[in-house]
Amino acid sequence: MSKEIIRLKDCTVAFDDEVILDNINLYFNDKEFLTLLGPSGCGKTTTLRLIGGFLKPTSGDVLFNGVRVNDVPPHKRKVNTIFQKYALFPHLDVFENVAFGLRIAKLSESEIRTRVMEMLEIVSLKGFQHRKVTSLSGGQQQRVAIARALVNRPKVLLLDEPLGALDLRLRKDMQIELKRIQQAMDITFIYVTHDQEEALAMSDTIVVMDKGKIQQIGTPEQVYNEPKNAFVADFIGESNILDGIMIEDYVVEIFGRKFRCIDKGFAPREPVDVVIRPEDIEIVEPQKGRLSGTVTSVTFKGVHYDVIVDFKGFKWLIQTTKFHYVGEEIGINIGPEQIHIMKKSEYSGKFGDYSSYSEEYEKITSEDWEDETEDEEDEA
Amino acid sequence: MRRRYLAAVPHVIWMAVFVVVPLILVVIYAFTSATGGFTLENFKNMGSYMNVFVRSLWLAFLATIICLLIGYPLSYVLSKEGPGMQRVFIMLIMLPMWINFLLRTYAWMSILENTGLINRLLSSLGIFNLINRIFGTNITYIPLINTQGAVVLGMVYNYLPFMVLPIYSVIVKIDPSLIEAAQDLGAGSFTVFRRVILPLSLPGVLSGITMVFVPAVSTFIISKLLGGGTSILLGDLIEMQFLGNAYNPHLGSAISLIMMIIIMICMYVMNKFGEGEEQAVIM
Numbered sequence: 001m002s003k004e005i006i007r008l009k010d011c012t013v014a015f016d017d018e019v020i021l022d023n024i025n026l027y028f029n030d031k032e033f034l035t036l037l038g039p040s041g042c043g044k045t046t047t048l049r050l051i052g053g054f055l056k057p058t059s060g061d062v063l064f065n066g067v068r069v070n071d072v073p074p075h076k077r078k079v080n081t082i083f084q085k086y087a088l089f090p091h092l093d094v095f096e097n098v099a100f101g102l103r104i105a106k107l108s109e110s111e112i113r114t115r116v117m118e119m120l121e122i123v124s125l126k127g128f129q130h131r132k133v134t135s136l137s138g139g140q141q142q143r144v145a146i147a148r149a150l151v152n153r154p155k156v157l158l159l160d161e162p163l164g165a166l167d168l169r170l171r172k173d174m175q176i177e178l179k180r181i182q183q184a185m186d187i188t189f190i191y192v193t194h195d196q197e198e199a200l201a202m203s204d205t206i207v208v209m210d211k212g213k214i215q216q217i218g219t220p221e222q223v224y225n226e227p228k229n230a231f232v233a234d235f236i237g238e239s240n241i242l243d244g245i246m247i248e249d250y251v252v253e254i255f256g257r258k259f260r261c262i263d264k265g266f267a268p269r270e271p272v273d274v275v276i277r278p279e280d281i282e283i284v285e286p287q288k289g290r291l292s293g294t295v296t297s298v299t300f301k302g303v304h305y306d307v308i309v310d311f312k313g314f315k316w317l318i319q320t321t322k323f324h325y326v327g328e329e330i331g332i333n334i335g336p337e338q339i340h341i342m343k344k345s346e347y348s349g350k351f352g353d354y355s356s357y358s359e360e361y362e363k364i365t366s367e368d369w370e371d372e373t374e375d376e377e378d379e380a
Numbered sequence: 381m382r383r384r385y386l387a388a389v390p391h392v393i394w395m396a397v398f399v400v401v402p403l404i405l406v407v408i409y410a411f412t413s414a415t416g417g418f419t420l421e422n423f424k425n426m427g428s429y430m431n432v433f434v435r436s437l438w439l440a441f442l443a444t445i446i447c448l449l450i451g452y453p454l455s456y457v458l459s460k461e462g463p464g465m466q467r468v469f470i471m472l473i474m475l476p477m478w479i480n481f482l483l484r485t486y487a488w489m490s491i492l493e494n495t496g497l498i499n500r501l502l503s504s505l506g507i508f509n510l511i512n513r514i515f516g517t518n519i520t521y522i523p524l525i526n527t528q529g530a531v532v533l534g535m536v537y538n539y540l541p542f543m544v545l546p547i548y549s550v551i552v553k554i555d556p557s558l559i560e561a562a563q564d565l566g567a568g569s570f571t572v573f574r575r576v577i578l579p580l581s582l583p584g585v586l587s588g589i590t591m592v593f594v595p596a597v598s599t600f601i602i603s604k605l606l607g608g609g610t611s612i613l614l615g616d617l618i619e620m621q622f623l624g625n626a627y628n629p630h631l632g633s634a635i636s637l638i639m640m641i642i643i644m645i646c647m648y649v650m651n652k653f654g655e656g657e658e659q660a661v662i663m
Contacts, residue, residue, distance in 0.1 A: 054560055074563040075571075087561035091579045100575070101565035152565065 005030050005155065005188060006051060011060035013046055013212075020046045022212040023060070028156070028190060033182050035191045035199040038209035039235070044192045045084075047209070048158050051190065053077045080149035081158040085165065086141045088133040094120070094144055095129035101152040119151040122181065139170045146181065156188040163198065175201055196236045200224065208232050229342055233275045234351035240281075240316045241352020244274035244341070252341055255312060257290060259334060263341035273342040275352070278306070278319040280338035289331020295324050308354055315354040409633035422634035429617060429635065436614040437642070439528060439603075440596035443535035444543075447592045450536070451543035452585065456577070458544075459551040470548070473541050481538065485605050488534055492525040492606065499524070526608030534602040535592075542591035550584030551577065586650055594643055614639050 006028040013021040021043045028034055036044035049055040050062055053074035061068050069077065080101070088097050095116055102112045120126055123143040128136070133144060142162060149157055162178070163171045179202050182189045193199055199206050200220040208215040208223055208231075216228040227233035230241050245253045249264035254274055266272060286292040293311040304319045309330060324330060413419040458469050476484055491497045499521040502508060508519055524530060554577060562572045600615025607613070614635065621632025 052560075052564060054563075073568075074560070075566045075568050079564075081561070081564045083557050083561055085555075085557065087555065087557040089558060089561070089576060100562070100567075104566045104571055104575075148565070 003030050004028065005065055006190075007063040007066075008047070008050065008057075009061045009063060011047075011050060011057040011062065013043075013050070013055065014058045020212050021050075021057070024212075024214060026207060026214065026217070028188060029205075030155075031186055031188055032204050033179065033189045033191065033202055034205045034207065035193060035203040036207050036209060037193060037196060037199040037235075038215075039194055042209040043212040044194075044209050045160055046212075048081075048160055048190065048192050051156070052079060052081050052158050078154060079156040079158055080152055080154040082145050082149050082160065082162045084160045084162070086145040088141055088144055088148070090132075090134055092133070093129070094125065094131050094133060094136070097133055097144055098129075098147045098151050100148060105152070115151055116147075119147040122150075122184075123147045138166055139174065142166065142174065146178075150181070150185060153185075154187065156190060157182075159189060159191045161192055161194070163193075163195075171198070178202065200236070206236075208235060210235075226340060227275060227342065229345035230273050230275075230347040230349075230351045231345070233273075233340075233342065234347075238278045238317055238319075239352050240276045240278065240354070242274045242276070242314065243349075244272050246270045246272050246341065250336075252339065255291060255314075259290070259339055260336040261339040261341060262336050263339075266341070266343075271344055273344060273348050273352075275340040275342060276316075276334060276338060278317040279304075280334065281316070281318045282333045282335075283307075283318065283320055283322070283324070284331045284333055286329045286331040289333055292329060292331040295326050295328045295330060298324060298326060317354045406633045406636055409630050410637045412630060414628075414630060422630050423638075425631070426634065426638060432612055432614055432617050433638075433642075435528075435611060436597055436639075439532055439535065439611070439613065440593055440599075443532050443539065443596045444589055444593045446532065446536050447540050447543040448585065448589065451540060451588060452547055452581075455544050455548035455551055455581075455584075458548055466552075470545075473544050476537070477541055482601065484538065485534060485602060488530075488537065489525060489605055492530055492533075494521040494523065494525065496525070498522075525606060526610050528607065528611045530606040531603045531611055531613070534606040535596045535599065538602065539592040539596055542595075543588040546587040546591065547581060547584040551581045554580050586653065590647055590650060593646065597643060598639060 004027045008024050008026045011021055011024040011026075012019065024043075024047065026047070036047055038044050046055065050057055053069070053072060053076075056070055062070055064077070089100065092100070098116045098119055099112050102115060107115075117126075117129070120129060123146050125140065125143050125147065128140065128144075133141060136144065142165075145162070159178075163174050166174060175198055178189070178191075191199075191202065203220055205217065206220055206223050207217050210231050216223055216232045218226070223232060223236055227236065227239070233239040233241055242254050246263075246266040246269065247253050247258060248268060249266075250261055252259050252261050252263075252272065252274060283289075291311055293309040293316070295307055296310050296315065297306075297308040299306040301319075304321050305323060307318045307320055307324055309316050309318055309332070318332070410422055411418055411420070413421055458466055461469070489496070493499070502522065503520065508521070512518055558576055558580070559572055562576045567575060597613075598615045598618075600613060600619045603611055603613040603616055609616075618632050618635050618639075620626045621628045621635065
C-alpha cells in the first residue's frame with residue numbers, strides 16, 4: 001500500500017485580490033506519478049511552487065509526512081525541481097551542473113564523481129561531462145536538468161512542463177524516458193503539464209485543474225471515461241457534450257429520444273450533460289440509426305476521419321475510419337456504455353459543440369503548441 | 381556589398397585623424413629629442429618618476445577597490461528592488477554626471493577646505509574645543525583637503541557610476557530561475573550568492589573595474605584640485621610636460637607611452653581573468 005508523503009490542506013494563494021489557488025486539498029502518495037493538468041493560468045504551476053517552497057500559501061498548510069512545512073525555505077526541502085526552461089547554470093559545465101547539489105551537501109570528491117558519472121549514464125549523457133551547457137541541444141539540456149535534480153536522490157521530483165520546449169518527436173521519446181526513470185528510481189514524480197496526451201500517457205493519477213480549483217482527481221482511465229463535468233470532458237480528449245434529461249435510472253433523453261445508459265442516481269427528469277466521445281459513435285444507414293443527420297465536413301487525420309455531422313442544428317464530431325462525403329445522410333447508434341452522464345456545472349453549455357469546428361481546432365492546436373510563457377507570468 | 385562599408389567611413393576617418401595619428405605622434409615624440417634625432421634619453425629619466433607611477437597606480441587601485449566595495453552591494457540591493465525604485469536610484473546615481481566635472485570637484489573643495497563645510501560644522505559643534513581641552517592641543521581644523529585621501533574621495537565620487545552601472549546591468553539580467561534552481565538544490569542565500577550570482581556577475585565587475593581604474597590612473601584635475609599639488613599623479617606629470625613650466629613634450633610622450641603600456645597590461649590580465657565568463661553575459 002502506498003503511503004501519503006505530501007498533503008496540501010485548504011491551500012489558498014491570492015495576489016492582491018486575485019485568487020490563484022482556491023482552497024486546494026490534495027495529497028500525494030509515495031512512488032506515484034501524479035500529473036497536474038490544466039490550461040494556462042489554472043494554478044498548476046502555483047501548486048508546484050507551493051510544494052517546492054518558492055511560494056507560501058496565503059492560507060492553509062503544506063504538510064510533508066504530516067509535518068507543516070509552510071515556513072521551510074526551498075533549500076531545506078527534500079524535493080528537487082526540474083524547471084520549465086531548465087535553469088542550468090551557464091557558468092558551469094555539465095559535470096559541475098550535475099554536481100551542484102552534491103557539492104553543497106559537502107560530499108567527498110570521489111563520491112561526487114561516482115554519483116555524477118552514474119547519473120550521466122542514466123540520462124544517456126556519458127562523455128558529455130566537460131561540455132558547456134550552452135553548447136547542448138534542448139533535449140540534452142533537458143537531460144542535464146533531470147540528472148542535476150535526481151543525483152540528489154530526492155524522495156519527490158517536481159517537474160514544471162519539462163518537455164514544453166522540445167519538438168513533438170523528442171517529447172514523445174522523453175515521455176517514455178521519464179516514465180522509465182521514475183520507475184527505475186522508485187520515487188514520486190509531480191508533473192505539471194497542459195498537454196492532456198502527455199498526462200494520459202505517463203500518469204498514475206491525474207489532477208485536472210481550472211481557475212484555481214481541482215476539477216477532478218482520478219486515474220487516466222477515470223478522467224477520460226468518467227469526466228466529472230463539461231470542462232474535464234472537453235479538456236481531456238474530444239467530446240460531444242449534449243443537453244439531456246435523466247428520465248429515470250439508466251434512461252436518458254437526448255433530442256427527444258430515449259437512450260439506454262449505465263448511469264444512475266439522478267433525480268427524476270434532472271437536466272444533465274451527456275458526453276459522447278467521437279470514437280464511440282457507430283455510423284449506420286440513415287433509416288437504421290437512432291438519430292440521423294447530414295455530414296457537413298470531413299477531415300483526414302491519418303488514422304481516422306474527423307466527420308462533423310449536423311443533428312437538428314447541433315453539430316457532432318464523429319471519428320470513423322470509413323470515408324463519408326459532405327452532404328451524405330447518415331444514421332448513428334450509441335451503445336449504453338458509450339454514454340456518460342454528468343451533473344450540470346458552471347461549465348455546462350460552454351464546451352462540446354462543434355458548430356464552430358474549425359475555430360475550436362485552432363484553439364486547441366495553439367494551446368498545445370504555444371509555449372506557456374503566459375502561464376508563467378500569470379502565476380509568477 | 382561594398383556600399384555597406386560607406387557608413388563606416390566617417391568613423392574611420394575620425395579615428396584615423398584623432399586617435400591613430402596622435403598615437404603615432406606620441407610614439408615619435410617619445411623616441412626623439414628636441415632637435416629631432418632618435419633618442420632613448422626620454423626613457424632614461426623614467427626611474428626618477430617611479431614614485432609618481434607607484435602613487436598613481438596605488439591611489440587608482442584604492443579608488444577602484446572602494447568603488448567596488450560600495451558599488452557591488454549597491455547594485456545587488458538595487459537589482460532586488462521594484463522597477464520603480466530601480467529607476468529612481470539609477471537616476472540618483474546618474475544625476476551627478478549631468479553636472480560639469482569641474483564644478484563637482486570644486487564643490488568638494490568647498491566642502492573639504494580648512495574653513496570648509498565639514499570643518500565649520502565640526503567647529504560649530506564644539507568638537508575642536510573638546511579635543512583641544514582633552515589633549516591640550518590647539519587645532520582649529522582637520523586637514524581634509526590636499527591629502528591623498530581627498531584625491532581618492534574625488535576619484536570614488538566621480539567614477540562610482542562607472543562601477544555601479546555595468547554591475548547592475550549584469551545582475552539584473554540574471555535569470556531568477558537560476559537562483560531558484562540553486563535554492564532547490566540546497567543552497568542557502570549565501571551559497572546562492574557565492575556559487576551563482578557572483579560568478580555570473582563577474583563580467584560586470586570586470587568592466588566596472590576597467591572603467592574606474594583606467595580614468596583614475598590618468599586623472600589630473602582631481603589630484604590638482606583636491607590634492608593641492610601635494611600628491612602629483614601621472615596625469616599631472618604629463619600635463620606639466622605639455623602645458624606647464626616644465627615644457628617637454630618628448631618626456632611627456634614617453635610617460636604617456638609607459639602609462640598606456642601599463643594600462644594595457646592591466647586590461648590584458650583582467651581579460652584573461654574573465655575569460656569564459658563572456659557566455660554568462662550573453663545568456
